[in-house]
Amino acid sequence: MFSSLGLFQSLPCPYKSSCTRTKCLFSHKPETQSPSYIIAVPDNPTPQQSTSSNVPAKRALPALARPSGLSSPSTSSSLEPPRKLQKIGSSQKPAAVSSAVQVNEGVPVLRVNASLSKVSIPVRQALLKTLYDHFAVLYSVILPTNPTLAAEHALRQEEEIYELSTKLTYRTAVIQCAASLKRRALPDHPSHDSIGTQGDIAARLEARKSITSLRLTRELLEPVLMSMEQLGTWGFMTVTPPGPGGEQPSLEGKIATCERCGQPFQVKRMKEADECIYHWGKPYSTKINGEKTRVYKCCSKQVTDAEGCSRGPHTFYESKPEDLHSRHPFSFLRSSSTPVRTILDIVALDCEMISTTGGSRVARVSVVDGAGKEVFDQLVRMDEGVEVIDYLTRFSGITEEEHAKAILSLESIRKALDSYIDSNTIIIGHALDNDLKTLRIIHHKCVDTAILFPHRAGPPYRRALRDLVREHLGKTIQSGGGTVGHSSLEDAIATLDLVRWYIVNEPKRKPKLKTPLTSSMALPSTSSLSARP
Structure with a gap:
């Protein structure tokens, strides 16, 4: 057996007086102090004491400095496995297309695993900006009311082109798409035919073809x-x-209730009719300063406001079957x-x-x-x-x-x-x-x-x-x-x-x-x- 070189004599024995080794490598001198990186083990460890240790994994005892006798049943169960044996992340492979869920205003940013992308990320990001610029010009009329539309469609358009292209054809496909965006008619509303990616437009055309070709039976x-x-x-x-039926076709000269203002009035023809102040738009619910309020579609005034926004003659509406039948027979x-x-x-x-x-x-x-x-x-x-x-x-x-x-x-x-x-x-x-x-x-x-x-x-x-x-x-x-x-x-x-x-x-x-x-x-x-x- 080889003789000891005394390399561990400056380190105190973790088991101190309870050590049973005949020739211990560590020092048993009482004046020797433990270095800061040594984990002290209690003399009589209990299961409760061993499981309550909260030492982070990164501060665990280095392998070279850990004594061979330290591995006991009470401590070995709390030690982490080696880094190479730990399972990190999920088994699913990340996609090579953008995984951005929320798109903000301005040029979108690709969130792609670079190792899985067949085209370099800087190239894709630069061409994505080109698509965004063309969508922004195309949507210039509707962009104020739909600020994220250009970014959303540019991101989806780049994804469509990437999935249908190879590494060699990707750049050309993006350039051709940008040229086609220039040829589209400027949309004036969000449901215009020019709105959407190339895939969206193709899907709409196919859907319309299937609808218009259907002969109802x-x-x-x-x-x-x-x-x-x-x-x-x-x-x-x-x-x-x-x-x-048809015995009273007109109520001219009679009293009716105005469907616009709710007030009784005498029915008169257009040139003789009295003026009515009313709201032509229907009321709907919305939130103003965090409170639910009913407002009119025509002028956005609250329903509680008495003054109308339009002027015209009093009119009336009938719904009872007998009234309608008396005007003209069913x-x-x-x-x-x-x-x-x-x-x-x-x-x-x-x-x-x-x-x-x-x-x-x-x-x-x-x-x-x-x-x-x-x-x-x-x-x-x-x-x-x-x-x-x-x-x-x-x-x-x-x-x-x-x-x-x-x-x-x-x-x-x-x-x-x-x-x-x-x-x-x-x-x-x-x-x-x-x-x-x-x-x-x-x-x-x-x-x-x-x-x-x-x-x-x-x-x-x-x-x-x-x-x-x-x-x-x-x-x-x-x-x-x-x-x-x-x-x-x-x-x-x-x-x-x-x-x-x-x-x-x-x-x-x-x-x-x-x-x-x-x-x-x-x-x-x-x-x-x-x-x-």
Whole structure:
């Protein structure tokens, strides 16, 4: 056995007087002090003492300075395994695309594992900035209201190009994409066709192609037809009101309640009508200084403010079936027992209304077939004795000069529609009960997009047509403003496309409710809450 060199004689023995070695390498002199890096072991260690040690791993005794006799059952269990044996991180490989979840304004920053990227990160970051600059120019009009849109789309566009390119083709693909961004039309709203990455635009085009190529049939629409119970719940007329109808077409000179200001007034024609101060926009809830407040869409004034923001004549709205029937009689569509070659299986219908001395009356009727082709679009002349109070150009798009060209009365319009629709035709519309009421039509085969896409608050609330079109079709309608208004033809086509979208994207539809016809007529309270615009 080799003799000891005495290299550890300056170190005190960890076991001190309890040491059992015959020739201990350490010193047992009482005056020897322990260095600061030696972990002192108690004379009689207990399990509680050994487990309460909170020495960090980085300050553990170095391997060369740890005595061989230090490994005891009470201390070895608390020692960490060697660094090379420890498992660090997860077994999943990091992605080579950006993992940024939240994107702020300005040039986005790639968060990529450099070792997994086939293109160097500085190159990708520089080309990402190029994409961002082009998106910022393209979105210059809408960027103030959507400040992070350019950064989000630049980041996703770079990711799309990276995944579809090789190391050699990546740079060229980014340059070609930047050139294509220059050729896009400047968008003026967030749902414009120029918005999005190349993948987004291609997906939208493919979706539109699948929607427009779909030819609606009775078999496809049968599961989404409204039941008799739904028709009654949503304010549709299901039976003819009593009486001959049409005995009092106008209330001129009578007292009615203004639907704008809620005050009683004497019904007068436009040139003689008294002035009304009102809000044309509907109230909605928002937060002001952290408090929930109801404000008007037209002027953002609080509902508690008494003063309106618009001026115009007093108008009135009627919803009771007997009142509507007394202005102009209701009737069912012509029976399908008489065959007519021009009768269509499916149509989409939309109307524009104006305010008259006979209440809200139809001023324009538009009908398209199941393929979206226009088959009927006519202005409606008011009945004898009914005078216009307000053309509602902001919403209807109808001006006094345009309406003066109307030739057909409502009765003539009904006869003309008999050439295209009958009692067996499926009629599609949005808030269709309003259109059928103003046309004085009672019909039971209806598909209403306000029911297919329900409001989160449930009946009788309905989502606006323009919001559904923007959300599901990526298009903007009813954007004419205060002097142009809506187009019933555009709305009819948009409603048809919404049903196509629903058929394509909602294969799992709820079963139709089958309820027998009851003697009760439509609920009048729901029609006043419908949101057509």
